[in-house]
Amino acid sequence: APGKLARALLGEIGWINTGFIHKRLSDTEDTLEHIDLKTQIVSDTVYISDSAGVTFYFGDKGVRDTIYLSMTGEEDTFVANIPVTEYNTSFSYAFFVKDCFGRIFRLPSATDSASYRIFIGNDTVKPVIKHSPPDMVFSISPSIIFTANADDNIGIDTVYLEYEITDGISASAGMQRQTENDFKAGINLTSLGLREGDTIKYRITAIDKSRGRNIKTVPENGFYKIPVEQVLTPSASYITDFSDANGIFINRGFEITTPPGFAGPALHTLHPYESPEKDNETIEYISILKVPVLVNGPGIAFRYNEIVLVEPGEEGAVFGSEDFYDYVITEGSTDLGQSWFPLIDGYDSRISSTFLNAYNSSISGINSTYEGRQSMFRGKIFTAGISEKLSVGDTLMIRFRLFSDPYARGWGWAIDNLEIKSLTTDVTPVRVNSMKLYPNPGNGMVYLAPAGNQPGSTVECVVRSISGNEIKSCIFDSSNGFLLDITDQPAGVYIINIRDGKNISAIKYVKVN
Numbered sequence: 001a002p003g004k005l006a007r008a009l010l011g012e013i014g015w016i017n018t019g020f021i022h023k024r025l026s027d028t029e030d031t032l033e034h035i036d037l038k039t040q041i042v043s044d045t046v047y048i049s050d051s052a053g054v055t056f057y058f059g060d061k062g063v064r065d066t067i068y069l070s071m072t073g074e075e076d077t078f079v080a081n082i083p084v085t086e087y088n089t090s091f092s093y094a095f096f097v098k099d100c101f102g103r104i105f106r107l108p109s110a111t112d113s114a115s116y117r118i119f120i121g122n123d124t125v126k127p128v129i130k131h132s133p134p135d136m137v138f139s140i141s142p143s144i145i146f147t148a149n150a151d152d153n154i155g156i157d158t159v160y161l162e163y164e165i166t167d168g169i170s171a172s173a174g175m176q177r178q179t180e181n182d183f184k185a186g187i188n189l190t191s192l193g194l195r196e197g198d199t200i201k202y203r204i205t206a207i208d209k210s211r212g213r214n215i216k217t218v219p220e221n222g223f224y225k226i227p228v229e230q231v232l233t234p235s236a237s238y239i240t241d242f243s244d245a246n247g248i249f250i251n252r253g254f255e256i257t258t259p260p261g262f263a264g265p266a267l268h269t270l271h272p273y274e275s276p277e278k279d280n281e282t283i284e285y286i287s288i289l290k291v292p293v294l295v296n297g298p299g300i301a302f303r304y305n306e307i308v309l310v311e312p313g314e315e316g317a318v319f320g321s322e323d324f325y326d327y328v329i330t331e332g333s334t335d336l337g338q339s340w341f342p343l344i345d346g347y348d349s350r351i352s353s354t355f356l357n358a359y360n361s362s363i364s365g366i367n368s369t370y371e372g373r374q375s376m377f378r379g380k381i382f383t384a385g386i387s388e389k390l391s392v393g394d395t396l397m398i399r400f401r402l403f404s405d406p407y408a409r410g411w412g413w414a415i416d417n418l419e420i421k422s423l424t425t426d427v428t429p430v431r432v433n434s435m436k437l438y439p440n441p442g443n444g445m446v447y448l449a450p451a452g453n454q455p456g457s458t459v460e461c462v463v464r465s466i467s468g469n470e471i472k473s474c475i476f477d478s479s480n481g482f483l484l485d486i487t488d489q490p491a492g493v494y495i496i497n498i499r500d501g502k503n504i505s506a507i508k509y510v511k512v513n
Helices: 004-012 353-360
Strands: 018-021 034-043 047-058 065-068 077-083 089-099 104-107 116-120 128-130 143-151 156-165 170-174 182-188 199-208 215-218 224-229 237-240 249-252 254-257 266-269 283-294 299-309 327-333 378-385 395-404 412-422 430-432 435-438 445-450 458-465 470-477 482-485 492-500 503-511
Touching: 018 089, 018 104, 034 047, 034 089, 047 077, 065 077, 128 215, 143 156, 143 199, 156 182, 170 182, 237 283, 249 254, 254 283, 283 412, 299 327, 299 353, 327 378, 395 412, 435 492, 458 482, 470 482
Parallel strands: none
Antiparallel strands: 018 034, 034 077, 047 065, 047 089, 089 104, 089 116, 128 143, 143 182, 156 170, 156 199, 199 215, 199 224, 237 412, 249 283, 254 266, 266 412, 283 395, 299 378, 299 412, 327 395, 430 435, 435 445, 445 482, 458 470, 458 492, 492 503
């Protein structure tokens, strides 16, 4: 074991430390006669228990007082009892203790001026709500999920959602607590008959636990508005030079345009793209292809020409790390945009020496002012293979996204001559044990046909909504096949459960109008 001199040296360089484990007090409306403080002291060395104390004061400019802590029956645990002489006042406190080297340790800070602060009295502080509105919802989406973080000095009692559709249908829904301050609500959209051009308007309200029930609503005036967008007929491929692609992409920060010096239209971000001017803020541009792609084989092949003039990360930085800054990425969704996953890792100007050299050749302040030009287009080819996120039979929605972190920025991203193809372009039925199911996606007429010359057996089929509600069921002989009709159901995603003897399968089916 190190001797006293060695331990003192370790202490001086910070390798020996003493600290507090304390659950800080919260504001209260209770009429208190005294405040009970409790803390545990932990140390790598010996601390002087008789030196453990707390400094405190009431009000904004109260007289600072000090009392020493008393030990309890619990190991290294100390308490103090402080009388409260008035209501509607603040109480500030801080712990301190000395170790065997004479060093003083404090909580909440190393300085003697810092302290925790609570308010004892009538609460008039409104809750704080953090919420990011969805960019859009698709007309065939079965549901939409809303999330919010609601915090309050006294605590949150209730959070609820009020929403209204374009034609005037209005309703409310309680948001369920997920963690102490995180809340979620899901709205079933299947019966609302959403169409392209509709708008879902909504606002979120939080009520705290105070006696006065302080209320906060976001937005403070009016409603958030979510546009309803259309999904076009799925296809095994999509090819465009963007000369006739207006209305085929949903753009936020992108546009199909022909900037000066370019030969024809292409998909462009804003030039230059924006960057936040505050730490920890981000900006994203997205462009969603409204034509879903059918996954009929081992993957989806992408080919396009691009110009990438976005802030490069540090040399050798890996996508997703702190040193990887702005980036562009292609992403997919198999649940109508409720969640997205990468089809390729994000990348920046380092993807090509042409792009990197151009970006760095014209810097003003911290930004690149180099402008893209037609001759800079470079080909991009990649394949998104089958994975835990992507399966044969899926209907894949595709989006392009630019991510911008604070401060530095460049010209942006341009995409032209886009080709997306399923690696197997023939639309073949999905094999389900002794049956074949097709077409998927479809209009609601689902064919269950025998798969080969197999003995007939009894097949049970149940159709459920994406939320698990049973829509229709049937029993038939596999040797004869069956025509399953759910054309009376709204467009969206359904689960078809098939039991063939001991074999049970679940197929995701997409109904389109």
